[in-house]
Amino acid sequence: MRLVLHVWRQKNAAAPGQMQRYQAGDVNPDMSMLELLDVVNEELILKGEEPVAFEHDCREGICGSCGFMIDGVAHGPLPATTVCQLTMRHFKDGQELHLEPWRAKAFPVIKDLIVDRSAFDRIIEAGGYIDIPTGSAPDGNAILVPKDNAERAMDAAACIGCGACVAACPNASAALFTGAKISHLGLLPQGQPERDQRSLRMVRQWNREGFGSCTNIGECEAVCPKEIKLGVIARMNRDFIRASWRR
Amino acid sequence: MHLVSRVPSGPIEKLWDQARFEMKLVNPANKRKHTVIVVGSGLAGASAAATLGELGYHVKCFCFQDSPRRAHSIAAQGGINAAKNYHGDGDSIFRLFYDTVKGGDFRSREANVYRLAQISVDIIDQCVAQGVPFAREYGGTLANRSFGGAQVSRTFYARGQTGQQLLLGAYQALERQIDSGQVKMFPRTEMLDLVVIDGQARGIVTRNLVTGKIESHAADAVVLGTGGYGNAYFLSTNAKGSNCTAIWRAYKRGAAFANPCFTQIHPTCIPVSGHYQSKLTLMSESLRNDGRIWVPVKPRDRRPPGEIPEDERDYFLERRYPSFGNLVPRDVASRNAKAVCDEGRGVGETGLGVYLDFSDAIQSLGAGVIRERYGNLFEMYQRITDEDPYQVPMRIYPAIHYTMGGLWVDYYLMTTIPGLFSIGEANFSDHGANRLGASALMQGLSDGYFILPYTIGDYIASSKLAKIDASHAEFRRVEAGVAALTKQLLSIRGHQTVDALHRKLGKVLWDYCGMSRNAHDLERALERIRELREEYWRDVTVGGSGEDLNQSLEKAGRVADFFELAELMCLDALERNESCGGHFREEYQTPDGEAQRNDDDFSYVAAWEYQGPDRVPALHQEALLFEYVHPSQRSYK
Numbered sequence: 001m002r003l004v005l006h007v008w009r010q011k012n013a014a015a016p017g018q019m020q021r022y023q024a025g026d027v028n029p030d031m032s033m034l035e036l037l038d039v040v041n042e043e044l045i046l047k048g049e050e051p052v053a054f055e056h057d058c059r060e061g062i063c064g065s066c067g068f069m070i071d072g073v074a075h076g077p078l079p080a081t082t083v084c085q086l087t088m089r090h091f092k093d094g095q096e097l098h099l100e101p102w103r104a105k106a107f108p109v110i111k112d113l114i115v116d117r118s119a120f121d122r123i124i125e126a127g128g129y130i131d132i133p134t135g136s137a138p139d140g141n142a143i144l145v146p147k148d149n150a151e152r153a154m155d156a157a158a159c160i161g162c163g164a165c166v167a168a169c170p171n172a173s174a175a176l177f178t179g180a181k182i183s184h185l186g187l188l189p190q191g192q193p194e195r196d197q198r199s200l201r202m203v204r205q206w207n208r209e210g211f212g213s214c215t216n217i218g219e220c221e222a223v224c225p226k227e228i229k230l231g232v233i234a235r236m237n238r239d240f241i242r243a244s245w246r247r
Numbered sequence: 248m249h250l251v252s253r254v255p256s257g258p259i260e261k262l263w264d265q266a267r268f269e270m271k272l273v274n275p276a277n278k279r280k281h282t283v284i285v286v287g288s289g290l291a292g293a294s295a296a297a298t299l300g301e302l303g304y305h306v307k308c309f310c311f312q313d314s315p316r317r318a319h320s321i322a323a324q325g326g327i328n329a330a331k332n333y334h335g336d337g338d339s340i341f342r343l344f345y346d347t348v349k350g351g352d353f354r355s356r357e358a359n360v361y362r363l364a365q366i367s368v369d370i371i372d373q374c375v376a377q378g379v380p381f382a383r384e385y386g387g388t389l390a391n392r393s394f395g396g397a398q399v400s401r402t403f404y405a406r407g408q409t410g411q412q413l414l415l416g417a418y419q420a421l422e423r424q425i426d427s428g429q430v431k432m433f434p435r436t437e438m439l440d441l442v443v444i445d446g447q448a449r450g451i452v453t454r455n456l457v458t459g460k461i462e463s464h465a466a467d468a469v470v471l472g473t474g475g476y477g478n479a480y481f482l483s484t485n486a487k488g489s490n491c492t493a494i495w496r497a498y499k500r501g502a503a504f505a506n507p508c509f510t511q512i513h514p515t516c517i518p519v520s521g522h523y524q525s526k527l528t529l530m531s532e533s534l535r536n537d538g539r540i541w542v543p544v545k546p547r548d549r550r551p552p553g554e555i556p557e558d559e560r561d562y563f564l565e566r567r568y569p570s571f572g573n574l575v576p577r578d579v580a581s582r583n584a585k586a587v588c589d590e591g592r593g594v595g596e597t598g599l600g601v602y603l604d605f606s607d608a609i610q611s612l613g614a615g616v617i618r619e620r621y622g623n624l625f626e627m628y629q630r631i632t633d634e635d636p637y638q639v640p641m642r643i644y645p646a647i648h649y650t651m652g653g654l655w656v657d658y659y660l661m662t663t664i665p666g667l668f669s670i671g672e673a674n675f676s677d678h679g680a681n682r683l684g685a686s687a688l689m690q691g692l693s694d695g696y697f698i699l700p701y702t703i704g705d706y707i708a709s710s711k712l713a714k715i716d717a718s719h720a721e722f723r724r725v726e727a728g729v730a731a732l733t734k735q736l737l738s739i740r741g742h743q744t745v746d747a748l749h750r751k752l753g754k755v756l757w758d759y760c761g762m763s764r765n766a767h768d769l770e771r772a773l774e775r776i777r778e779l780r781e782e783y784w785r786d787v788t789v790g791g792s793g794e795d796l797n798q799s800l801e802k803a804g805r806v807a808d809f810f811e812l813a814e815l816m817c818l819d820a821l822e823r824n825e826s827c828g829g830h831f832r833e834e835y836q837t838p839d840g841e842a843q844r845n846d847d848d849f850s851y852v853a854a855w856e857y858q859g860p861d862r863v864p865a866l867h868q869e870a871l872l873f874e875y876v877h878p879s880q881r882s883y884k
Contacts, residue, residue, distance in 0.1 A: 012795060030520045030633075038525055038746070045744050045790045045799060053798055055313060057486040059526045061627065062411055063317045078630075085630050110457060111796045114313075118434065121314050125426040129419035130378045134298040134696045135369065137376035141333060144387030145380075154380040154405060157412060161316055190378045 064160030074164035102167035126205035165220035171212030179232035196243035271708035278303035288315030291671025292472030294695030300424030323410025324531035351679020352828035448667035475650035481753025505675035508820035513648030514580035546591035604640035670694035680828025741786030
């Protein structure tokens with residue numbers, strides 16, 4: 001099959017960018033979106049042109065490196081799928097696709113489809129952890145965790161930090177990302193001692209980074225490749241308000 | 248070069264206690280005067296950096312990804328072993344030690360493996376306390392499952408995302424230290440060389456992958472937790488960015504490289520589907536708990552699996568290894584899969600695949616239970632292949648997955664360069680010639696949380712460390728070398744891309760130094776790799792400049808190192824005239840096709856010392872003595 005790609009090209013953070021059109025012939029339906037870009041890039045390199053820069057690493061949907069908009073949808077049309085696992089069989093022969101980087105003030109473009117997501121790291125830095133010095137832990141089975149809580153914590157902990165939620169949100173809010181971590185740790189007995197402080201600090205850091213507020217639109221949940229549910233935002237809001245009152 | 252393993256003497260269960268007691272300590276107030284560089288932020292690197300930060304050292308941590316959370320440890324699926332014996336099924340520290348030494352086909356250092364088994368229990372405690380959401384039983388206790396090479400249930404897991412959850416635990420501990428200012432993180436920064444001054448590792452030279460700036464960082468000790476080199480084969484289950492550059496440059500600065508030919512081929516990966524393929528996807532070994540592996544009895548049987556009656560199916564692992572069945576170790580499972588495909592009994596379009604069938608398990612346990620256990624893996628399989636494994640058996644084939652070889656380290660995890668440490672997959676230490684499933688996570692975290700933080704203190708306390716910063720002339724010299732290499736790669740402007748040449752290298756390695764090897768092929772491979780390397784430096788085209796983000800340039804430097812390492816892998820494989828674990832030499836096999844070790848001549852670690860460009864490296868041997876687990880022909884029958 002053949003596809004036409006319109007790809008956002010931007011040399012660096014300061015330079016203006018524009019869409020560029022590329023023909024992709026000989027597309028195998030089993031190829032992933034990133035393998036298609038590999039093929040396009042090989043051709044560009046041989047022609048002496050700059051290849052399209054895009055972030056990727058594990059290519060099995062778990063590292064969270066990859067991600068861009070395909071026709072305005074974060075990670076493209078397939079639910080619960082990152083672009084590295086999005087195969088071409090989901091597109092039609094001759095289809096035109098528009099690839100753009102995540103758009104958010106807190107995620108400035110570095111080059112082409114690559115953005116700077118270090119704001120996410122700084123949100124985790126602001127309390128997204130349980131402080132337990134190495135070697136000071138009690139026996140694993142001394143802390144009993146009801147199966148149901150463990151499962152719900154795991155649902156939230158599955159977040160890969162790709163940033164699709166921010167990119168999809170009209171407010172560019174980091175609520176789903178922040179809520180996922182607050183929920184993961186807050187659902188476990190180990191996470192209780194720092195629960196109040198964690199929610200206050202993480203939410204404040206999210207605001208400081210320039211992400212927008214959450215207005216319960218739900219676009220984030222719709223595009224999340226790990227199907228993190230909106231409930232984590234409700235949990236975060238509750239924890240934040242409770243912690244604010246307690247202070 | 249003289250290899251001194253520094254294993255204390257005494258009964259094996261007391262060695263680590265004794266070593267810790269004998270170690271010199273750094274006064275808490277003095278720790279902050281010392282800088283430690285940690286390269287890599289996977290399970291080993293992140294846990295080491297976090298713990299060193301906690302102890303009060305000034306830590307600089309580097310990763311090439313945009314965030315430390317991306318390291319490839321994140322992709323580990325199945326689980327982590329620990330000798331907790333929570334199920335009372337006969338597990339113990341000694342049994343985990345025994346299984347690991349046997350699983351490694353008697354090519355690992357007993358003392359290291361024993362320590363690993365001892366520490367395994369502390370790792371689980373640490374990770375639980377950090378909030379890692381391990382699977383639980385209804386009563387709230389930790390759940391376990393079985394893995395290959397073991398007859399007890401000792402594998403802890405978090406669905407099919409154990410590596411992700413353990414890494415996020417370590418990453419969060421690291422972020423905690425970044426928040427407190429103890430650790431400074433350098434993401435999107437790649438180590439391109441090691442700086443050795445007066446025989447001690449004193450820093451690294453890096454390239455900022457966004458600006459292209461070459462920079463120097465000085466320290467009192469350098470730790471490499473940079474993972475394995477499976478990507479030498481081009482197609483592997485490793486992340487695309489995984490590379491050998493840090494350990495290879497360290498090798499060229501004098502660190503011995505041990506057992507480079509010990510590579511692990513994982514039996515359960517999704518088969519290759521086309522020439523454009525960029526990587527292979529692993530399906531967790533845990534699937535072998537409930538899935539049954541089979542091929543048709545008749546060669547070239549093209550019927551769909553559902554139409555092949557039970558008596559025309561060959562469950563070859565269950566048939567050949569009745570006591571371990573589908574749970575034989577990885578090397579055995581991979582080799583047997585290759586053998587049945589070589590007989591023409593492989594399945595799928597290419598004939599390079601075997602079935603992994605869940606229909607019996609679904610029938611006896613119900614689809615719900617299977618979904619709960621492996622749901623995300625089944626989804627992943629379907630997403631890639633467009634086939635529903637609840638309805639038709641999965642097709643799997645072995646793929647390069649892990650490298651047991653790596654930088655030689657002593658009991659203190661220090662390489663042959665004083666002050667240079669290596670942890671996790673980057674070192675050679677604990678898995679011998681074959682790693683058991685769920686042991687990589689255990690080793691990475693054992694090294695990073697519980698071993699290195701002690702041993703590095705001993706090094707700092709007992710060494711004379713001159714005051715050196717990055718203004719030292721040696722840093723300028725190494726920087727100039729790095730800049731020159733970058734410039735050279737950019738200036739070739741040939742006709743082939745980095746990937747195209749890397750694929751050629753990968754094919755040679757896979758064909759001649761893959762699942763089975765022989766002297767004739769290895770000699771051919773050595774010749775072919777030299778030719779390809781020459782072709783690379785003559786005809787590669789990189790494009791772009793060195794002054795900004797240039798992914799093709801990043802790859803070009805890594806692949807240049809893979810070419811050199813590939814040669815060492817083949818040399819090592821050629822020199823080791825025996826079969827052991829993942830290293831199967833066709834000339835050395837038992838009458839029924841099992842690996843035939845030669846303990847009289849090859850019970851050693853092969854540690855290679857760099858002798859300069861285009862000179863044959865020197866081989867040093869560390870003899871392996873087995874006092875507790877007596878080497879025997881490994882049997883899983």
